[in-house]
Amino acid sequence: MKPTQAVPSATALPPKPRNLFPVWLATVLAVLWLIVRDLEISFETLAYGVADMGEYFSRYREPDFSNLSRYMELMGVTLATALWGTVFALVVAFFLAPLAARNFTPHPLAYRAAREALNFMRAMPDLLLALIFVAALGLGPLPGALALGVHTAGFLGKFFAESLERVDQGVYEGVAATGANFPQRVMYAGWPSILREALGYVLYILDRNVRMASVLGLVGAGGIGLALHDTLRLFDYGQSAALILVILATILIIDYASAWLRRRLG
Amino acid sequence: MSTISIESVTKRFPNGFEALKGINTEIAAGSFTVILGPSGAGKSTLLRLMNGLETPTGGSVSIAGETLGKANLRKVRVHVAMVFQQFNLVERLSVATNVLTGRLAQRSWFGSVFYLFRNEDMDITREALARVGLTDKAWSRADKLSGGQQQRVGIARALAQRPKVILADEPVASLDPVSSEEIMGLLREICDRDGITIVVNLHQVDLAKRFADRIIGMNSGRVVFDGASAELSPQALRTIYQREGIEHDNSLDLALAYA
Numbered sequence: 001m002k003p004t005q006a007v008p009s010a011t012a013l014p015p016k017p018r019n020l021f022p023v024w025l026a027t028v029l030a031v032l033w034l035i036v037r038d039l040e041i042s043f044e045t046l047a048y049g050v051a052d053m054g055e056y057f058s059r060y061r062e063p064d065f066s067n068l069s070r071y072m073e074l075m076g077v078t079l080a081t082a083l084w085g086t087v088f089a090l091v092v093a094f095f096l097a098p099l100a101a102r103n104f105t106p107h108p109l110a111y112r113a114a115r116e117a118l119n120f121m122r123a124m125p126d127l128l129l130a131l132i133f134v135a136a137l138g139l140g141p142l143p144g145a146l147a148l149g150v151h152t153a154g155f156l157g158k159f160f161a162e163s164l165e166r167v168d169q170g171v172y173e174g175v176a177a178t179g180a181n182f183p184q185r186v187m188y189a190g191w192p193s194i195l196r197e198a199l200g201y202v203l204y205i206l207d208r209n210v211r212m213a214s215v216l217g218l219v220g221a222g223g224i225g226l227a228l229h230d231t232l233r234l235f236d237y238g239q240s241a242a243l244i245l246v247i248l249a250t251i252l253i254i255d256y257a258s259a260w261l262r263r264r265l266g
Numbered sequence: 267m268s269t270i271s272i273e274s275v276t277k278r279f280p281n282g283f284e285a286l287k288g289i290n291t292e293i294a295a296g297s298f299t300v301i302l303g304p305s306g307a308g309k310s311t312l313l314r315l316m317n318g319l320e321t322p323t324g325g326s327v328s329i330a331g332e333t334l335g336k337a338n339l340r341k342v343r344v345h346v347a348m349v350f351q352q353f354n355l356v357e358r359l360s361v362a363t364n365v366l367t368g369r370l371a372q373r374s375w376f377g378s379v380f381y382l383f384r385n386e387d388m389d390i391t392r393e394a395l396a397r398v399g400l401t402d403k404a405w406s407r408a409d410k411l412s413g414g415q416q417q418r419v420g421i422a423r424a425l426a427q428r429p430k431v432i433l434a435d436e437p438v439a440s441l442d443p444v445s446s447e448e449i450m451g452l453l454r455e456i457c458d459r460d461g462i463t464i465v466v467n468l469h470q471v472d473l474a475k476r477f478a479d480r481i482i483g484m485n486s487g488r489v490v491f492d493g494a495s496a497e498l499s500p501q502a503l504r505t506i507y508q509r510e511g512i513e514h515d516n517s518l519d520l521a522l523a524y525a
Binding site for chain 1: 342344346348352353354355356357358367370378423427
């Protein structure tokens with residue numbers, strides 16, 4: 001027997017929920033326009049400036065690689081600074097992130113404390129931290145590594161905590177329902193589930209730290225940045241161009257290496 | 267002797283939904299109980315209360331004489347294993363490691379956070395995997411297995427806990443009929459051979475009738491039927507699956523005609 005059910009007759013739909021998107025868009029555009037007016041940003045200056053910029057950049061046309069072996073050594077120091085900064089950040093984030101993830105945290109107070117600690121570390125600019133550490137520890141790569149470590153621990157911890165919060169509720173319950181305690185839940189339901197994402201974040205932070213470590217040389221934290229600072233001050237465009245190319249090549253190599261590593265992990 | 271006793275349990279969720287409106291029941295040790303009921307009747311909530319995944323708003327749940335509370339939660343969970351509809355394995359870990367998580371509560375955190383286990387735990391894991399017939403898949407990644415195989419890993423994880431009770435929340439809802447048969451048979455066999463108390467939520471009336479000793483029927487947060495599986499009459503099914511405000515329910519008639 002086939003079911004004989006009356007086909008429901010079409011009636012008017014309930015009123016459509018209001019969509020406020022156009023209002024928000026208009027507000028944002030209005031604020032942007034007000035900012036341009038208030039700061040007296042002039043796009044004409046930009047147009048005139050292009051020619052001047054072109055002239056300035058043309059001075060870098062002939063890179064001078066005569067000191068290449070010294071540059072490589074300095075780049076090595078910068079890389080080491082970035083690497084140690086990243087390792088420091090990784091260790092700090094590894095222990096703080098599970099406390100700062102709403103689903104894993106053993107106590108709401110631990111959650112708040114961990115979140116605030118991460119916020120504080122993130123809020124301190126690494127350039128400022130480097131200045132402080134250089135003053136306290138003297139010139140060299142160590143204050144640079146420490147500054148990068150503290151600043152990026154805040155970032156990495158936040159990224160990790162947010163990934164941990166996205167761990168499937170079911171997977172978390174599957175492990176929790178066996179009676180596992182906090183560190184066991186983190187090690188079995190937490191980290192294995194976010195391994196891929198976490199590696200991506202670490203590689204991003206490493207990449208960022210290499211770039212930042214090159215700049216930190218400017219405040220006396222050693223490495224290739226210091227050399228670039230000196231050649232720029234001497235208006236030695238050839239050497240400066242060579243240094244910039246070394247930095248660019250290093251960053252490209254790291255980018256390819258991290259892409260390869262991520263593919264390998266699948 | 268009863269292992270699970272539920273005393274005037276109510277549950278109201280923060281959004282105001284009243285999932286359980288006063289449940290009183292005892293579940294005997296070594297029995298196989300199936301809970302039937304429409305979606306939203308509170309079956310899942312009731313089962314999750316027995317493992318402490320939810321806490322009751324009123325009343326109490328006791329497992330083997332111990333009332334579940336915040337302080338003894340992990341201690342009680344050791345004896346109350348859980349099997350889930352979505353299997354809830356850690357996908358990136360191997361089958362064997364997933365089964366070993368069933369041993370975590372017995373071990374201090376120190377060795378286990380480094381994934382170090384005792385030989386005794388490895389033996390229990392080997393035994394559990396042999397029981398569910400997945401010895402050869404031990405070192406495959408859990409997410410490389412089929413649904414039926416993943417659910418068997420879920421059962422092996424439960425067995426590794428050496429529990430008194432296994433709770434299964436719609437364990438076959440995501441599986442094909444053949445795998446469903448296999449999983450239900452496995453649970454029945456565990457009940458008979460090891461004397462482990464089994465409580466299963468189901469949507470399949472035929473499976474319930476064939477595998478259960480006792481059937482509890484629920485509708486909108488209340489127990490509306492409680493009896494041996496042979497006593498489950500069409501009349502009883504009608505009470506279990508009736509929908510509020512619908513007097514002549516064609517869909518209900520049809521569904522029960524084929525049940």
